[in-house]
Amino acid sequence: MSTWPPSAEDRTPDPDTVIEHVGWNIQHGQRLADALALLEDRAEHTGRGPDLLTLQELGPGQGQEVAGRLALTYVASPPNERPGSETALFYNPALFRADPAWTQYPSGIRHNPAVALLRMLHPDTGQASFRPLFVASCHASYSDPALREHQARFLSELDKDGWLALVQGDWNSWPVWGCPTNLDEVADRAFAQNRSLLQPDGTFRPDDHADRLLTYGGMTDVGRHTATVLGRDGADRATTGHGADKTRQRVPDHHLPPGGAGPIDRTYATTELLPALHDATILAGKEVQRISDHLPQVTRWLLPGLWDVMNRPIVPIRH
Numbered sequence: 001m002s003t004w005p006p007s008a009e010d011r012t013p014d015p016d017t018v019i020e021h022v023g024w025n026i027q028h029g030q031r032l033a034d035a036l037a038l039l040e041d042r043a044e045h046t047g048r049g050p051d052l053l054t055l056q057e058l059g060p061g062q063g064q065e066v067a068g069r070l071a072l073t074y075v076a077s078p079p080n081e082r083p084g085s086e087t088a089l090f091y092n093p094a095l096f097r098a099d100p101a102w103t104q105y106p107s108g109i110r111h112n113p114a115v116a117l118l119r120m121l122h123p124d125t126g127q128a129s130f131r132p133l134f135v136a137s138c139h140a141s142y143s144d145p146a147l148r149e150h151q152a153r154f155l156s157e158l159d160k161d162g163w164l165a166l167v168q169g170d171w172n173s174w175p176v177w178g179c180p181t182n183l184d185e186v187a188d189r190a191f192a193q194n195r196s197l198l199q200p201d202g203t204f205r206p207d208d209h210a211d212r213l214l215t216y217g218g219m220t221d222v223g224r225h226t227a228t229v230l231g232r233d234g235a236d237r238a239t240t241g242h243g244a245d246k247t248r249q250r251v252p253d254h255h256l257p258p259g260g261a262g263p264i265d266r267t268y269a270t271t272e273l274l275p276a277l278h279d280a281t282i283l284a285g286k287e288v289q290r291i292s293d294h295l296p297q298v299t300r301w302l303l304p305g306l307w308d309v310m311n312r313p314i315v316p317i318r319h
Helices: 032-046 062-070 145-159 189-194 209-216 222-228 244-249 271-276 286-291 303-310
Strands: 018-025 052-058 073-076 086-091 096-098 114-120 133-139 165-170 196-198 204-206 219-221 265-270 277-282 297-302
Touching (some): 018 032, 018 265, 018 303, 032 062, 032 286, 052 165, 062 073, 062 086, 073 096, 073 114, 086 114, 086 133, 133 145, 145 209, 189 196, 209 219, 209 265, 222 265, 222 297, 265 271, 265 297, 271 303, 297 303
Parallel strands (some): 018 052
Antiparallel strands (some): 018 297, 052 086, 096 114, 114 133, 165 265, 196 204, 219 265, 277 297
8 A cells, every 4th residue: 555645735744745955055165064963953853854955155075975974866066167166956866866868057157056857756656757847056146146147047947838946046136025125325335236236327226136037937936935825934034144244234224125135045946836835944043053154944845745746747848
């Protein structure tokens, strides 16, 4: 008899029926051991470790270390034109299998995203899902809004009509709903300029283009959806700004939107995947803040619901 849950409507957090995705910019891998310890402690507490892990700012050799420690398959990004921190993704090989016919290619941006085309494996039969899922870990340009827009458009290519995608990363820009009105009184003027768009009239405004592009194209901000539709407070809270070295980057309260600034780190998913979403959260607290200047995001998905979507016999148009 199959142990496969009969319906995606059952939202019980049984670790055998919920998969977890964690996305995290780990600040140049400086405290990787602490980050891995936190993930292992969380897995011990919840009964299941991350099945999908998207990381930014890994150091040399750290991808292999993460994979070995967490028993995940490692997907590195294509080499960057400028050597530096690595963007990577990891997946549970018992639950996902990469499509060998699809390969990554350099995008020409500073931090190339790590992307894999994964088919889900049914835990009882081993059958591969009919439809694949693009999973991407990205790190948008810190200083150039044109490059951030370029990366958002590059990643929107993964979410064509009828396709499925899950994209997480450090966007270095705000979502539309959580974007400051202006950065004119931010003390760190280089930061203000780097995070701003130059307008035709010569004025500047804070950058929200990546969010506009991805959501207009049919993707959903998972944290925002969890907070506003599923009613989970804090799932769309800010992920950066903590730490004494961020004081001069603070946006005055009177230039913030009513709910405060939104997160710089965000997870986007094809809207068709949302019925399988169990919950999302942003891990916080002094211990997490000590590890990195970015807070990790966690999204959890119901296996039966995810399988239902990924195994639908839909053949997308190849544009």
